[in-house]
């Protein structure tokens with residue numbers, strides 16, 4: 001499938017939040033919070049509106065990718081700015097047809113043109129290795145707690161894009177989702193039952 005990809009407009013926000021909730025529901029835990037993260041992320045200064053893309057099919061939004069600016073801070077307290085990608089969403093009925101890949105490739109090419117050096121993500125290695133993401137440990141970049149784990153990956157957007165960039169990753173505080181705020185936000189959407197499943201993926 002070769003979907004049309006365009007920048008997201010404020011009038012799309014609701015629909016995109018809806019499909020994000022549908023796509024993430026019960027995948028990583030019972031219910032999900034990615035739709036609230038998306039809702040809040042677009043309002044913080046770290047958000048990069050030039051990299052907020054939607055995939056469109058028959059006038060409906062079927063996918064979304066979004067980026068924010070994050071810092072990698074080394075021992076000498078020097079802060080290096082890179083991009084953090086996520087959430088990446090494809091509506092359940094359109095998954096597995098190349099839409100996520102198209103959004104990933106389109107947005108990373110645009111990020112490179114804009115002069116960004118690298119992208120960091122927390123994601124499923126089985127999916128993201130195909131785009132060249134590697135464990136961030138390779139670049140001596142750790143999580144804010146100083147850890148390395150398989151889902152924490154980096155992609156250089158140009159040769160040696162991460163040369164000299166090492167240290168701890170500092171994401172925007174918006175990524176910490178408050179349970180009470182999520183419960184309130186959920187009231188804006190049709191009720192969905194949460195389930196514990198055997199296949200719940202760990203990030």
Ligand SMILES: CC(C)(COP(=O)(O)OP(=O)(O)OC[C@H]1O[C@@H](n2cnc3c(N)ncnc32)[C@H](O)[C@@H]1OP(=O)(O)O)[C@@H](O)C(=O)NCCC(=O)NCCS
Pocket residue numbers: 023024027087088089090091094095096097098099100101102122123124125126127
């Ligand atoms: C993950 C997601 C964005 C991928 O988009 P997509 O359009 O379905 O994927 P594509 O068609 O580009 O790629 C399909 C391939 O990805 C694999 N894939 C899809 N979701 C995957 C996942 N969560 N983990 C690992 N691999 C995955 C498929 O098995 C398929 O593999 P193959 O090419 O070897 O057959 C989409 O499935 C989705 O929104 N999932 C729910 C939310 C989510 O997990 N988002 C990503 C957060 S890290």
